[in-house]
Amino acid sequence: MNEPLTCQRHLFPEKAVAGYLNGASRAPQLHAVAAAGRAALAWREENSGMPIPAFFEPVEALKNTFAKLLGATEVERVALIPSVSYGVATVAKNLPLARGQNIIVVEDQFPSNVYAWAEKCKKTGAELRTVPRPAAGSPASWQERVLAAIDARTATVAIANVHWADGSLFDLVGLRERTDAVGAWLVVDATQSLGALPFDLSAIRPDAVIAAGYKWLMGPYGCAYAWYGPRLDGGKPLEENWINRAGSEDFRNLLHYREEYRPLANRYSVGEHSNFLMTPMQRAGLEQVLAWDPARIQTYCAGLWATVETELLALGVSLPAQRAQHLVGLRLPAHCSGERLAQELSRRNLQVSYRGDAVRVSPNVYTTPAEMQEFLAAVTASIVR
Template identity: 25%
Template sequence: MSHFPDLAAIDALDRADPLRRMRDRFAMPEGVIYLDGNSLGPASHAVFHELEQAARHEWGHDLIRSWNTAGWFEMPLELGDRIGRLVGAGPSQTVVADTTSVNIFKALHAAMGLRAGRNVIVAEGGSFPTDLYMAEGVASTRPGTELRLEGVDAEAIEDLIDERVGVVLVNHVDYKSGRLRDMAALTQKIHAAGALAVWDLCHSAGALPVDLDGAKADFAVGCTYKYLNGGPGAPAFIYVATRHQAAAQNPLSGWWGHARPFAFEQHYAGHVGIRRFQCGTQPILSMRALKAALVTWDEVDMAALRAKSVALTGLFIELVETRCAGFGLALESPRDDAERGSQVSFAHENAYEVMQALIARGVIGDFRAPSTMRFGFAPLYLGYRDVWNAVEIMQDVFSAGAWQDPRFAVKAAVT
């Protein structure tokens, strides 16, 4: 936007928004501007119906038969392919299973197994911590494995990749700053060094178009409870490129990954395909909420989503920097649209208190220590007027000094 927008211009943007009709699909409490869908996406109305169907009819009435008649057993594959469309994965490369953390373990182990003779895992020091913790767990079960961290062992991740590196675990969008990596370019550099790329899509799946196949990614993992709106703790997903499926080994070799799970054989023989990356029985009720959310996603054009996302985050940055100038805010996210995911972070000396004051006024974002206020913009249920109103409230919180109210002070234990 080249000029400072007024309310008439904002409303015109909402009227012209091709995704505007999606908003009615979601349950959203009165008086809330929800800028935390990058942490927990909201419920769609369809979810309530789907859960009722799964609980009362399939479980309550059809009981054990539903494993077959309601498609429970195949659901991880079905939902995996639905997610695949959103992340640029052709069919039969993505499966919904377990948690992001557990899937990181599977992917790193499998990737290191494909690069025998190499003993280094590269990751980002600023990564969401569970990625690093799981990499440490993998190293603990592969004697001699070393971790190298961006921001600790070198400034740029590219400088850490050499002939000893087996795998690079990298976030597509940084959870804190919202910085977006160029997946194709970095994957190419990783491959040029003979290593494999494991992409963490937690903050990009459902936030923007992802092209795993096009970028020649090797493995990917991601969660479904953020932008995908799958529900609290909804099962995660793992992607394994077709070319690796025959050779990649899953150390969590449970019966759901067996070639013949119902033959009850004494020894493990992994399915030749993405099923091998399953492990044990999956939480069907949580999976059904995810299914309802993904059915809504089936209708979404990812290019339109990205265009709106960029417009929303760009508008937010422009409005905050104009209307909240002089209040000590500093942009922590990339200003360049091409380098930004669907979230915006601002640093402030009293970020915790300011965020508490915003939440009290219905603008829900979140705080990340020591000084970050994080705002997520999910184009399916947010409009331009929401951005305008959120900034108006923020301006008010600052100019009235509302955040200095003692009830917003930092607590001893911040959870």
């Protein structure tokens, strides 16, 4: 599919997307996702019981859809989880780690991809090594600093493809090559990239990919996905629920307790993941993202930035040199009043986020060039003369 995307605003409620430059916080709800939820709720109102196939078939369809987006060929490596922290904790539980080894994260990484590693290091005596963001004008990029931090004692690199605060983009293929050289794992938080940025699973070869579903994957809050590679085969899940065990589709024999799990990553799915309401909503969101195609989403968002980037740079605003187009953290010059900018954005009914010292602007296919021009006008009006 090579045709460029046009604005997809018609697929959302206008009130939800007007001036919404904050897709990295939470996606506005698609009409199709809402319709899927309403249909599921209507079915529930009319039906008390849940047929046995309904515990399994919609889940398999959802996993297949997610696997297609990820480029995964083994659907059984997909687990349905409630959050990124759940998926990261699963990996941390199964990571071999000893005193003297280290786990690498980057500065200001999202907490869900930090806390489990910090606890693991406390218990084992390993080091949690945080790679700082390079200062402006630094000769070494953030990517280069991460590569330099990896050594023979590194057990894993746990990193996001796109940094949640400022949109800094990391080269995962380069990180994979370096982790391979020292035998370390690569664990990717793809929450702020998957669904809006192409992801090449075969080239990256991660040990785990984890992503929240309510941002760029257009799903409801409380859903997430994980893909676990061969190093997690045969591991221990966070919980022991019935549906992840072999033979769980045979309700008559559930009391014949089984030691073995369903194949591969099925053991890691959260209990009650056969959610009659959320599953169809999740799938509707994923199917729309597939129809858009993340590569076309990037192209569309790049076109939005092309209308304002030159003017922003002229005002002294700095943007990450290596970045994605759907999430950009702007750093304001000293002569720009942050308080005044907040007032100007509010006056224009524009929504962004503030993450550390960055103004995070995250447009998507529902954003218009006119809204980007309004954002530029707000920044211009915040300059202190």
